[in-house]
Amino acid sequence: MSQLVTEYLAAGANRHPSAADWDISGLLAFGADRSVALWQPQGENLQGLLALLSGHTDTVNAVKFIPESSGIIVSGSVDKTLRVWNRDPSSGLYTCIQTLSDHQSSVNCVAVSSHSSRIFVSGAADATVKIWALDDQNVASLKQSISIAPRFFPLALALSPLAGALESYVLAIAGTKDIIQLYVQDSQQGPDFKLQATLSGHEGWIRSLEFTQESFTPTSDLILSSASQDKYIRLWRIHQGKELPAAAASADPSLGAFMPGKSLSNRAHRFKAEGLDFSATFEALLLGHDDWIYSTKWRAVGNKLQLLSASADNSLAIWEPDETSGVWVTIARMGEISAEKGSTTATGSTGGFWTGLWSPSGETVVCLGRTGSWRLWDHDLSEDRWIQGVGISGHTQSITGIAWSKEGEYLLSTSSDQTTRLHAKWKREDLFSWHEMARPQIHGYDLNCIDSLGSSQFVSGADEKLLRVFNEPRAVASLLTKLCGFSTSYQESMPDAANMPVLGLSNKAIEAVDDGQEIVNPNRQDRDAIDPASIVHKSTLNLEHPPLEDHLSRHTLWPETEKLYGHGYEISCLAASHDGSLIATACKATSIDHAVIRLFETKTWHEASPFPPLPQCVKPPLTAHSLTVTRLRFSPDDNYLLSVGRDRQWALFSRSTQDLNTYTQTSSNPKGHSRMILDAAWTPTIERIFATAGRDKEVKIWGMDDEGVDFSLRASIKEENAVTAVDFTTVVMGDGKVYLAVGTEVGRVRVYTLDVKKNFEVKEVELIFPSTYPFPEKAITQLAWKPESPSSTGTSKTAELAIASEDSSLRIYYIAYPSS
Template sequence: MQSKGEYLAAGANRHPFTADWDTSGLLAYGADRNVALWRPQSHDSRGVFSLLGGHTDTVNAVKFVPETQGLLLSGSVDKTLRIWSKDPSTEQYSCIQTLSEHQSSINCIAVSNRTSRIFASGSADATVKIWTLDEQNVATLKQTITVTPRFFPLALALSPLAGAPESYVLAVAGTKDIIQLYVLDSQHSPEFKLQATLAGHEGWIRSLEFTLEKSSPTSDLILSSASQDKYIRLWRIHQGKELPAAAASADPSMGAFMPGKSLSNKAHRFKAQDLDFSATFEALLLGHEDWIYSTKWRTDRDKLQLLSSSADNSLAIWEPDASTGVWITVTRLGEISAEKGSTTATGSTGGFWTGLWSPSGKTVISLGRTGSWRLWNNNLDQDRWVQGVGISGHTLPVMGIAWSKEGDYLLSTSSDQTTRLHARWKLDGLVSWHEMARPQIHGYDLNCIDSLGSSQFVSGADEKLLRVFSEPKAVANLLHKLCGFGGSHIDLMPDAANMPVLGLSNKAIQAVADDEELPASNHNDRDAIDPASIVHKSTLNLSHPPLEDHLSRHTLWPEIEKLYGHGYEISTLAASHDGSMVATACKASSIDHAVIRIFETKEWHEVKPPLMAHSLTVTRLRFSADDQLLLSVGRDRQWAVCQRVGEGKAEYKLLEQNLKGHSRMILDGAWAPGEGKVFATAGREKTVKIWARDEAGFTCRTTITEEHPVTAVDFMDAFMGDGKAYLAVGTEIGRLRIYAVDFKGDFSATEIEVAYSSTYPFPSKAITQLAWKPSKDGDGSEMELAIASEDSSLRIYSFDPPSVS
């Protein structure tokens, strides 16, 4: 069976060095423990097309090695560096070497900005290691620098010295307010030696980068340093005995910017290849209002330009003024709002973590707090930067997924406290998947979700209640316009929703006309509306998938109901196929709390009494296709089937239970297509069991053995032409298998060989849930499978059904 990766979404890790953009147009970034590959400027708007797996912990640093046909370095919390090489024929990456010499998490990697076979890595073991690459791209450790005075390197920069190309300068900074310059004098020593310590910053230093002042190779080097003291400093490395003009004429008025502080202009002198060099302070860049995480020089340029990203939610582009030489901000991008919200000082990890130039310098992108990429293109005709479509994804384990009843869109919910809606964007014959709405932004980790028809869903979190949401007009119009579905009951919907400043419940609101006066905000009012969340009608009219600002502000769904009754965090829920009932369960360590509660959706009343069958947490609930039976499985190793009492009633009673369904906890269950005669259960003891109903009740007919604990199962909802049904099985290590179960015979399960088209088809952590897309014609001709994983990735694969023999 052939497979095709339709959609791959994974949010980026919050780290200033988590991404790099190659000259070929390929962008690589750390996504949990994987490295994601994306082409931001591709015409088809496709997002991530591959995830490279191999690291066993979060990826902190990613770097391309210049002029090596895309050689890629990645450093991780797992203490290793990996070298990835691209196969020229298939364009697919594979790991060719793993370096394990560091004793702690790797924070930063530096490569030289010109052709060289040398790179450096900095780690929380307070060392910097220097590596060289041979012709086969195999790395060898050349030197270990133990940083003294001891601090953890957070930023490195490496460059050949101007005028002495065989010698290198390495800048190291981190959890102290100093920058150390190490110099490799190729003529006199094979090792880097400390030659200067640059002082001036008053906080940890987060970013360092070298560039040549002019395009000639003998020009001075400029080093940018960005710090948590909210300032950027520029330093000049000059070749020659005489000092550069700026340093020689130390201007006392320079200190006037900062009361009580004078800007030191001490010259630090050193030698390399018998040439004299000096390092001096060049300029102080003021303008950001919070910590600065990264600085990046534009490489293809006729003039110096620096891009900085800060926790104040802005990107700034700096260049020296043509007449005075003073550095000024020429462009500011991002969110500039009066209502700042919490800053880094209060523990918020807000703002932009990194900013990158495209190879051409015509595009900049930045990574925000939510793991999403924002993108701006430089429109030369209008002389301004215009925001384009970026990509987004969850940043923590994806715990629940659910297709809408018609299969038009997919909902996902995660420990990152968001619920997201994903759908296909159809434009000029091209089809690409995007996040189209963010219906819920919550204060608790979200655990489970299910769809209640085409325009409602219910979700459960680490709180004791469930919340029901209804689609607003803004999202319905957007999906109708961009994706070509829905739009039937738009008139009855509220315009949009927002969240009160101190609340968790999304409130329905009406959009305001663009020229309408807004009410004054009162900070003491608990239900006060955040002015930033008031929606204008024009902002809801989009011709492309919503950008990150829109997703987080204008695509919330109003909450229409809360369902109470449970005593602990919600563990699982299921909505009936006709949308008339919701079954729920919570985390439990006793029979009293391990009950299943059923709510009818007309009046939202609980149907009493609750169902009692389990003694520990119920891990999954599933209604049969005709809603007559309800399957529950739990950590107490048993499964139970409840039967509906009477036609049209929302009442169930226990039909059968198996106290020893598996020898260890049961983590998932799924009904086969048909009238509730067959279901599968997934156990921690590495088996899937298929149970079929006969006169004696449900008996185990087939046991499928896997190599690892089985964490997720799902049956496709239609039979194939040969009377077989497809069962998808996911395991704790992220492995996916598809079996054909023979319903005409003895329920034997045959594994189907699947040819995966992408580089790394499986998640790198446990699969949390599998969901086949509902088949519209009931014939299973459209086979799409959504996969949620603990590695924060969400995948959708399509399969070509094998021909019936």
């Protein structure tokens, strides 16, 4: 039995205004693909995700904590369901205790009352809003279903007790129209919510609604904030009494200057509850954002209210009323202040902020950006300013490839979100935690594969016909040495940093500039013009902590040094030889003409040529397959190249002893599996042994026959689902066995031992998974054991396994093997 410990969990947040909530306990929950991710932003060790709660079968759109309920979470998903998650008080672990399937379409939003309440509300794309109640055992039951008329899709909900009423509630609903509907539950008239008012004034879809009380007095008025795609925030007052409240300062006619030709209506909408009179009136118009506003959140500071807003203009703003005039003004603004925003698919822009949240104390704010990363700011009371701190990041689409550096110091991951990210361990005193330390590549195509060429170089392939080679810049090397303790040898040839031209896809090497030095582009329309926002100053990466999202997306690019051409379609896979001299690549193919394997030399960066080189002659590519090659793997000594493909066969190419750049086919099995082969791996043993994984739910172990001529089937492992990834440890473990990790299309991971000495005996290792470990929600795309030194063969009793999945999550687990 082997213990498995979580080293690192990373996943990007879903881009939805309702996809996150921060509990009074300090725990932040957000949707990450199909999972609900848990994070402690103010934790002392600044680690990443604590857990990923799995259960939903599609993207999670809405997450809410039930106030004063010991941490109960309600999540809503595109899978049309709501899930209720309960926390075990003793262990702190969450489990799904109920699934609600009453909606007929994607759940877009969930609302809870800020006061102690057992009621929550959900809105979905079936144009209905449903009211639920929790009993004493935290079991939810449907109390009412509201069909919205006139029909629109709810995108925002807000729920609050009516001030002055004992047991009555007001519910605000808005979405794909420019109106807000107020439904009121009058406890004297029954449990149902009834439409009492329709608030108009916005000119675009409304993305966020939030109630708060004006003061701590139980009878104080309610203030409702509404954020819209018309770039404005409107405040509405719900007042108890027959007399209308005093006109709001922001209703001053002078504001008409900001909205030519438009008047600010202050019509009163009256209704009753528990025999009391109420009115809903327009209170204030907040002007200041330049793009859609996605979320607003209230905070009470003494007797003063503050409002946090997040906008697509890349800013997070804090509003409060002026003490003398009462006009709402911005007192702080965080995020991207510069007008130089760059391209949303390249460096320079975050693409907008999707949601902003206050911490329970109000001294910290976080926001979610387009890249799936969380930014964090802490309020410095002595200087009265907001200082950015360390947040978390992660991929937002399927992770298509991972690769450890040759020494295992860091892990590279590449994804369909068109980024390549470098993850490493931040070491300080007796603490350590994993973080994204660099974002070497931000591309315009979905990235498909990656491999390391050494400690400071890698190659990647994308949905384009070429491969790109990247070298580490001096600024990143210095940062990794400082924070992670890498023994990087600085080279004079290293450029300072890299940036991306405005209209280009290639990262260009640049020299860092002095802090006061200004760069002027003579021709801003030039293809190679420099985006001022991406200029790297010498002090930029002189950090005492992991890079913040600003640094990652702009200043940690690696310069591109080479492009490798030759394929006719999108690159499907690649592999670098262990000595770093060759790169083998293949592309997507439906015919034998394109299902070829090309070899590139890393000295000249040309396609490998015959030995001796012949005039005007290029070595033909390796042929064996008739459909797409799905994986290429060099043997540990690089004497063999293994290829597997969708045509169900594997092929083996051996290296020439005379010309180390020449490989010739020596063996193949056209019927290696009954369905397509998706992955392959070599054992680190002297004996020639490799494994293949197929959609036929089998892993097959192949070994060289007694004559040493051909490879034959030696063992087979049957799984319940299609096998999508396999990998062997890089050394023989302390018990004399080789360990094989197997991943399937449903996200399950198993580890097996292979005993070569005992007639290829295969046994499953009984793993003790951490309680917070849920298997990935989608297929495992790649498995990678951290490289071990060859000198540790036969002595190593621990290993680290990296797991990449289609659910956008990246996981690293530390495994301690039994001594016997």
